[in-house]
Amino acid sequence: xxxxxxxxxxxxxxxxxxxxxxxxxxxxxxxxxxxxxxxxxxxxxxxxxxxxxxxxxxxxxxxxxxxxxxxxxxxxxxxxxxxxxxxxxxxxxxxxxxxxxxxxxxxxxxxxxxxxxxxxxxxxxxxxxxxxxxxxxxxxxxxxxxxxxxxxxxxxxxxxxxxxxxxxxxxxxxxxxxxxxxxxxxxxxxxxxxxxxxxxxxxxxxxxxxxxxxxxxxxxxxxxxxxxxxxxxxxxxxxxxxxxxxxxxxxxxxxxxxxxxxxxx
Numbered sequence: 001x002x003x004x005x006x007x008x009x010x011x012x013x014x015x016x017x018x019x020x021x022x023x024x025x026x027x028x029x030x031x032x033x034x035x036x037x038x039x040x041x042x043x044x045x046x047x048x049x050x051x052x053x054x055x056x057x058x059x060x061x062x063x064x065x066x067x068x069x070x071x072x073x074x075x076x077x078x079x080x081x082x083x084x085x086x087x088x089x090x091x092x093x094x095x096x097x098x099x100x101x102x103x104x105x106x107x108x109x110x111x112x113x114x115x116x117x118x119x120x121x122x123x124x125x126x127x128x129x130x131x132x133x134x135x136x137x138x139x140x141x142x143x144x145x146x147x148x149x150x151x152x153x154x155x156x157x158x159x160x161x162x163x164x165x166x167x168x169x170x171x172x173x174x175x176x177x178x179x180x181x182x183x184x185x186x187x188x189x190x191x192x193x194x195x196x197x198x199x200x201x202x203x204x205x206x207x208x209x210x211x212x213x214x215x216x217x218x219x220x221x222x223x224x225x226x227x228x229x230x231x232x233x234x235x236x237x238x239x240x241x242x243x244x245x246x247x248x249x250x251x252x253x254x255x256x257x258x259x260x261x262x263x264x265x
Contacts, residue, residue, distance in 0.1 A: 122260045123253040128180060129163035130257070132191055132209055137261045139213035147258065148227060153216050155254035156235040159247050160193040165209055171196075177207035192216050192239070 121130035133154050140150040157163050164181050167174035171187040187195050187203075190212040194200035205211045216238060220226055223237040231251045236244035 117264065119261055119264050123256040125163065125253075125257060132157070132163045132165060133257045134261050135209040136191065136213040137258055137265075139210050140217055141265065143214065143217050145217050145221075146227070147262065149217060149220060150258045150262075151251070151254045152220065152226075152231050152234050153213060154257055155231055155247055155250040156216065156239060157191040157213075158250040158254060159235070159241075160188075160239065161191050163191065165191055165207065166193070167207065171203060173203050174207055177204060179207065 118127070119130055119134055121127055125133065136153050136157060137150050140153060154163075161183075165179055166189065167177070167179035167182045168187055168189050169175075169182050169184050171189060174187075174189045175182065183189075183193070185193060187197050189196070189203060190206045191209050192212050192215075194206050194212055194215065196203050196206060200206055200215055201211065206215075219238045220234065223229070223234060226234045226237065229237070230248070231254075232245055232248040235241075235247040239247075241247075
C-alpha cells in the first residue's frame with residue numbers, strides 16, 4: 001500500500017474522497033473509450049455512482065477493520081467464497097455406487113431340486129411301505145441292476161421287515177436313527193434285517209434304506225447264476241434265512257410294486 005493510500009484510509013471522510021476519485025477516473029476512461037468509438041459510460045448515472053460509493057464504503061470498512069484487528073481486516077477484504085456444492089450425490093454417482101462389480105457379485109442360487117413325486121401304493125402296501133420300496137428300486141437303478149434284481153430285493157424286504165425300516169431292541173444304538181418300529185431278532189436292523197455283527201456294515205449305515213438296499217444288490221451280484229434261480233432261492237443265497245421258502249409268497253406283490261415304481265421313473 002502506498003503512503004498516499006494509507007493516509008486516505010486513516011483519515012475521516014476518506015470514503016467520500018476515494019469515491020470521488022474513482023468517479024473521476026471512470027469518467028476519464030469513459031471519455032477515452034467514447035473517442036475510440038466504444039459505448040460511453042454515463043458517469044452521471046446515479047445507479048453507477050451508488051455502486052461506486054458502496055465499493056468505497058467496503059474498502060473503508062476493510063481499512064477500519066484492519067486497524068482494529070489485522071486478521072479481521074484481511075478476512076473482510078477477501079472476496080466472498082462460493083457456496084460449496086451440494087453434499088448429496090449426483091445421479092451419476094448414485095448409479096455408479098449402486099452398480100455391482102461382476103467379479104465380486106454373488107452367483108444366483110441354483111434352483112432347488114424338486115422332490116420326486118410320491119408314488120401311490122399298490123398291492124395292499126401303505127404309503128410308508130411304498131416309499132421304502134421306491135428307495136430300494138432307486139438304489140437298483142443307480143447300480144444299473146436289471147428289473148429282476150429289483151423284484152427279488154423288494155420281495156426280500158417284504159419278508160424280512162414287512163418293508164419297514166426297523167430298529168432292534170437288542171441293539172439300542174439303532175433306535176438313535178429314524179426307524180419305523182423295532183424287532184427282537186438279534187442285532188438285525190433295517191429293511192433287510194442285516195446284522196452289523198456279521199459284516200454288513202455300521203449300524204448307522206444299515207439304518208439307511210439306500211445303503212442297506214445297495215448292500216443287498218452287491219451281495220446278490222456275487223451269487224453265481226442268480227438270474228436263473230427262483231426268486232426265493234436267490235433271496236435265500238443272500239440272506240441265509242432259517243425259512244428259505246418264505247420269500248416266494250411275496251413275488252406277485254413285489255412284481256406289481258416294482259412295475260408301478262418303474263412306470264413313474
